[in-house]
Amino acid sequence: MTSSHETVTRVVAVAQRRSSRRRFRPRRLLLGLAGIVTFLVVWEVISRLGVVNPLYLPPASEVLVQLGVNFTLTGFWAAVGVTVGTWLLGMLIAFLLSAPLGVVIGLSPFLTRLTRSTVEFLRPIPSVGLIPLAVLVFAVPLHQSLLIVVYGAFWQIFVQVLYGVADVDTVAMATARSYGFSWWQRVRDVVFPTMLPYLVTGIRLAAAVALILTITAELVVGSPGLGREIGLSRDAGLYPSTYALVLATGMLGVIINVGVRAVERRLLSWHQSVRGDV
Numbered sequence: 001m002t003s004s005h006e007t008v009t010r011v012v013a014v015a016q017r018r019s020s021r022r023r024f025r026p027r028r029l030l031l032g033l034a035g036i037v038t039f040l041v042v043w044e045v046i047s048r049l050g051v052v053n054p055l056y057l058p059p060a061s062e063v064l065v066q067l068g069v070n071f072t073l074t075g076f077w078a079a080v081g082v083t084v085g086t087w088l089l090g091m092l093i094a095f096l097l098s099a100p101l102g103v104v105i106g107l108s109p110f111l112t113r114l115t116r117s118t119v120e121f122l123r124p125i126p127s128v129g130l131i132p133l134a135v136l137v138f139a140v141p142l143h144q145s146l147l148i149v150v151y152g153a154f155w156q157i158f159v160q161v162l163y164g165v166a167d168v169d170t171v172a173m174a175t176a177r178s179y180g181f182s183w184w185q186r187v188r189d190v191v192f193p194t195m196l197p198y199l200v201t202g203i204r205l206a207a208a209v210a211l212i213l214t215i216t217a218e219l220v221v222g223s224p225g226l227g228r229e230i231g232l233s234r235d236a237g238l239y240p241s242t243y244a245l246v247l248a249t250g251m252l253g254v255i256i257n258v259g260v261r262a263v264e265r266r267l268l269s270w271h272q273s274v275r276g277d278v
Contacts, residue, residue, distance in 0.1 A: 040064075058240045067244040076229075080252065083225035086142065087207075087214045087256075090149030094206060098154045099199060102161025103187060112162075123159070127152035127213050131220055141223035145214060152213045153206035160202030164195030197268055204260045211256060215249050226252070 043060040046052055070076040105111045127148045134144040168191050176186045218227025226249050233242040 056239060058243060062240045063243040063247065066240040067247055070241070070244055070248065076248075079224065079226050079229045080248070083214055083218065083227070083249075083252070086145050086149065086218075086223070086225060087210050090146050090210050090214065091153055091203075091206060093146065094150045094153035094210070095157060095203065097150070098158035098202075099161055102158045103165060103191065103195070106162045106165025107187070107191070119159075123155045127209075128216060128220075131217070134217075135221065141221060144221050145217035145223045145225075148217045149210050149213045153210040156206035156209055157199070157202035160198040160205070161195060164198030165191060167198070168194045200264045200267060204257075204264060207256055207260050208253065211249075211253055 040060045043057075047054050047057050047059040105115055130148055130151055131144075134147040138144045138147065172190050173186060176190050181189065214225065215227040215230075217223055218225040219231050220227075222228055222231070226245055230242055230245045230249075233239075233245060
């Protein structure tokens with residue numbers, strides 16, 4: 001009995017050490033930083049040597065200085081707040097529409113067959129192609145941006161939910177039905193645990209797509225936010241500021257991705273894909 005207990009304790013300790021090593025990988029962090037530094041150095045050299053006209057491609061050092069200046073401006077943070085707010089609202093609407101609809105359609109073979117052709121027709125339509133429609137239908141810039149963002153994020157989540165529902169074990173569903181589980185109980189206790197990894201993957205994909213579409217809508221439509229600031233700087237010929245704002249959108253994307261991945265690891269710590277990836 002003691003030997004068995006010691007074996008279990010040793011296995012748990014080894015697993016904890018491996019988990020700790022996976023959570024912190026300095027080599028991966030250093031490689032990522034090395035890639036960023038290399039990119040900035042190449043950018044600096046290309047601009048300084050005149051390979052590209054420095055007027056249109058300022059040196060990276062000037063852009064980074066301007067980025068630091070932007071960090072001290074309240075207008076910059078106001079634009080960031082508007083962009084994040086539009087992105088978050090679009091993600092919330094897309095989630096509330098796509099997740100329940102995906103579950104309902106996925107659990108019904110009839111609805112799946114009925115909507116398959118419609119889904120395959122609408123899903124490939126690029127969200128940017130809806131910009132003229134958004135401008136015609138809505139007068140408020142926020143509503144125009146939300147139409148584009150919600151449309152793009154909706155399909156990312158909806159399709160993953162359909163995949164997750166289709167992956168549910170039919171034997172488990174039949175067993176739950178034989179035990180008298182209601183429709184809601186089957187969804188909660190059988191469908192949801194299987195669907196959750198797919199749902200989180202869809203949210204992660206949708207988060208990136210939604211941010212891209214938010215910036216695009218602000219840039220093209222003129223909605224308030226970082227995208228519009230990029231357009232205004234470009235039109236005014238303030239190219240260091242333009243590139244600094246572009247870098248800021250990239251940093252915002254990294255922050256969002258890191259945050260979503262952290263939530264994913266938290267929710268799916270039990271799942272094999274996350275245990276092997278963390």
